[in-house]
Amino acid sequence: xxxxxxxxxxxxxxxxxxxxxxxxxxxxxxxxxxxxxxxxxxxxxxxxxxxxxxxxxxxxxxxxxxxxxxxxxxxxxxxxxxxxxxxxxxxxxxxxxxxxxxxxxxxxxxxxxxxxxxxxxxxxxxxxxxxxxxxxxxxxxxxxxxxxxxxxxx
Numbered sequence: 200x201x202x203x204x205x206x207x208x209x210x211x212x213x214x215x216x217x218x219x220x221x222x223x224x225x226x227x228x229x230x231x232x233x234x235x236x237x238x239x240x241x242x243x244x245x246x247x248x249x250x251x252x253x254x255x256x257x258x259x260x261x262x263x264x265x266x267x268x269x270x271x272x273x274x275x276x277x278x279x280x281x282x283x284x285x286x287x288x289x290x291x292x293x294x295x296x297x298x299x300x301x302x303x304x305x306x307x308x309x310x311x312x313x314x315x316x317x318x319x320x321x322x323x324x325x326x327x328x329x330x331x332x333x334x335x336x337x338x339x340x341x342x343x344x345x346x347x348x349x350x351x352x353x
Contacts, residue, residue, distance in 0.1 A: 220276035227268055231261040248304035255297035263292045 238254040268285040269278050 220272060223268065223272075224265075224276070227261070227265045231265055232259070234258040235259050248300050248307055252297075252301040252304040255293075255300050259290065259293045259297045262286075262293055266290045 206287050234254070234257045238251070241254055242253055266283070269276075269283045269286050272278065273280075273283060
């Protein structure tokens with residue numbers, strides 16, 4: 200995206216009608232760079248996907264706004280087709296990455312962590328005892344009871 204911004208920035212040199220175009224472009228670019236810096240800072244500090252997802256959404260929305268502006272004002276601002284194409288491709292890549300991060304955030308939020316399976320789930324449906332008795336006394340019976348004592352003595 201940096202190459203696209205440099206290319207477009209060079210083409211939008213101030214002069215006549217392009218001065219307004221450059222002003223508009225600069226405002227959109229500045230907004231996108233601000234959101235990009237926030238996203239980069241969160242990535243450097245290894246923020247969880249739940250925190251990265253909204254930042255990615257804001258960044259890709261700003262990037263899409265820039266791509267739309269470039270496409271809509273191609274003639275007026277005299278923007279080369281290559282710059283528009285690069286901007287659109289960059290936005291597609293960012294959107295794909297955003298979707299992956301937000302999917303990870305959704306899966307991470309739904310996962311409760313490593314707890315024992317609730318009693319009455321798959322083990323009871325199969326008729327198998329898990330050896331875990333809620334509220335039972337530890338060390339009496341269960342799957343691992345044969346690991347204690349002398350097996351030959353029993």
